[in-house]
Amino acid sequence: MLNATFDDCDLTKFCRLDELGLEATGQRLDLGQAVLACRVVEPDDWCHRCGSQGTPRGTAIRRLAHEPLGWRPTTLHITVRRYRCADCAHVWRQDTTAAAEPKAKISRRALRWALEALVLQHLTIARVAESLAVRWNTANDAVLAEGKRVLIDDPTRFANVTAIGVDEHVWRHTRRGDKYVTVIIDLTPLRAGVGPARLLDMVEGRSKQVFKTWLAERDQSWRDNVEVVAMDGFTGFKTATEEELPEATTVMDPFHVVRLAGDALERCRRRVQQQVHGHRGRKDDPLYKARRTLLTGADLLTEKQYSRIQDVFDTDDHVEVETTWAFYQHMVAAYREPDRTKGKTMMQTLITKLGRAVPTKLTELIVLGRTLKKRAADILAYFDRPGTSNGPTEAICECGD
Template sequence: MSQPTCPPAQIVADTIIRTVELGVRITDAALRGEVTVLWCDLLTDGPGTCPGCGLVGIYRDSVERRVSDVPVVGHPLQLRVRVPRYRCVHGGCAREIFAHDSSRLARRGASTTRRCAEYVLRRLAIDKVTVAAVARELGRSWDTVNNVAVTATEQLLLSAGPARLDGVRVVGVDEHKWAHVFGADGDGFVTVITDLTAVVAGQGRARLLDLVPGRSAAAMRTWLEARDQGFRDAVQVVAMDGFGGYKNAATDAVPDAVTVMDPFHVVALAGHKLDLCRQRIQQDTLGHRGRTGDPLYRARRTLRTRLALLTDKQRSRLETVFAADEHVAVEVTWWAYQQIIAAYAAADRRRGKAALTAVIDRIRSGLPAGLDELATLGRTLHRRRDDVLAYFEHRASNGPTEAINGRLEALRRNALGFRNLINYRIRSLLHCGALAL
């Protein structure tokens, strides 16, 4: 079939702007500063029917509906659509005058087109831009764009429904500071709940399931108990840090699930005890906090470095520190710290579990005097023994949850902070919830 050599300008414009997707046809255009304005007619297949009685109406006049559309060549676009109005012919109908259905163009009362809402979601969720940046692109206010994003995300969550939680077998939980102002909801903290199933299976990334105000056992327990029994029965593993409240909540709400204390937090706890021991010995031997030139203070970072990564210079520095008899407590605590790291790094799970079990047993009790920090670590690890050792069976780490925390920090930083927890929850789910756009 031959193609026209000179297609009408109207067809070209409708094709470029893709206004046919919105059910309108371009009739004119103009520039108003930075805004491109398009006048359009609504595409109809005949007179409209009354929404009250369903009868075909009689044409009365037309009104202009103004809505913002996706930007064109980097400039805001406004559509001014001519919408016919009709008079209802039914005498008993409560509607005397009604407008032609324009829901294909935009939702009732909306100031943006339907595809504009999709554009906002893609820019926020995929391109990670701020609401302010999208508002500049559309030539609308921050409040308008934020309301569009919140409404569209709520509709995504509503359409997904409970099915969004299907297949969740491994759950991660951690706290997150969302606000740094006095009087913020949940004292500025939320409990972050993530789906780690795909990560543990090696099939994908973690996704955010929800944010709950507060950082207590009640926050975690309330969220779990609000889910249906099928979801709770499907949860097999809950990964967490050392906070006992999350442990208690998981035990109460999903008693059949295995709780796993994250390796990062176990190592971090051991490292913290090593720091406390170093600081105590520093104070006892020199009578002041660490200063430049003090042996223990100079070695503070070297002490926290994994043994296999030490350079010759660092090894020499440690040998000098450990040569002093007054530093023996630091050496013993450092060695336990290194053994914990080595146990987690073992290629064979059984050997790693046996090695960590041996460390916990050795530092549990019966330690000589002067190893107070190591004794405290031993009691803590013994109390959470099952959770700590469960990692070697299930390999569920809370690291991906910490990564999502980092992404939420970036979201909050780019937005220059949030004042409304509802908006923050919606934006967070859009940012990290892997919602189907």
């Protein structure tokens, strides 16, 4: 940095006011707030009615919350000039729509900051409102309107969609109203390797009819263009897809398939725990101590973890857990196999084995086998269509939390 050179201080560029059509004319730093005096760059002195040049008729101050500078909430004091037309007597003010929507209390840069804070930094609306020095309702209404403008009202968001993902998400943790929403995302960029998945829509409710109605609202050309639909094990989504997108391939993604096997392993562990020890798992019980390690992929286990599992399986009382664990690990290995053709064969073999005569004591594997056999085509379809995992849908749902 010895030979570094610096431009003159430019408050306008530093605070990104030039993006709003503004120019900084002064600043005031208080203990808990920064105030920037600004003016509109464009004079806007021509009559909007007759086109004659207007004459200045005083000024007004428009106050907008701006993105915070450091930890200080920042407010813009924009000097807006009034004009009057001598020919038609029309009176108007300089246009400030580049800085904010009419009657808005938050600048466009502040809205952008608020959206990034919510989505990327997981800040709450209360924290955003505090950082902008506005009321909670003001911040919430502005963020919802901007999100709707950017996401929902974008006329191109449904263009060129060939693969979608659908999942449900718990949106409301209260007794009133439907607590679920159905989330639909565009997997096309991910599948093509050109970008991340995109949120298409969130619809209140979780049922076959909710998803079917959403699909029916799309035009026929859009529906004909969809080739793949990734989903979880909920049969309602599959049925809706078959009825509205008969030519599309349904794919049950690895996240939910592995979770089915993991849930079966957990139920088996709890059942054996009760049968052997007569109580729920306690911190010193071998099965309980190994509960997380059992759900870890075998190729990721440390020597200590693998030794702990072997100690658990050394007793004949835990043979049912060992058998269920082995099927779980075979499933994980199939998805982690770099050769997709080989991985598909491994998965097909697993489904076939579970579909045959499984000992009656292994109740969890019997239930798992029935589910896998019923959805075998959807499970195996994943191996033929890279990039159709529903993982991005899960990620978007988690961000919503």
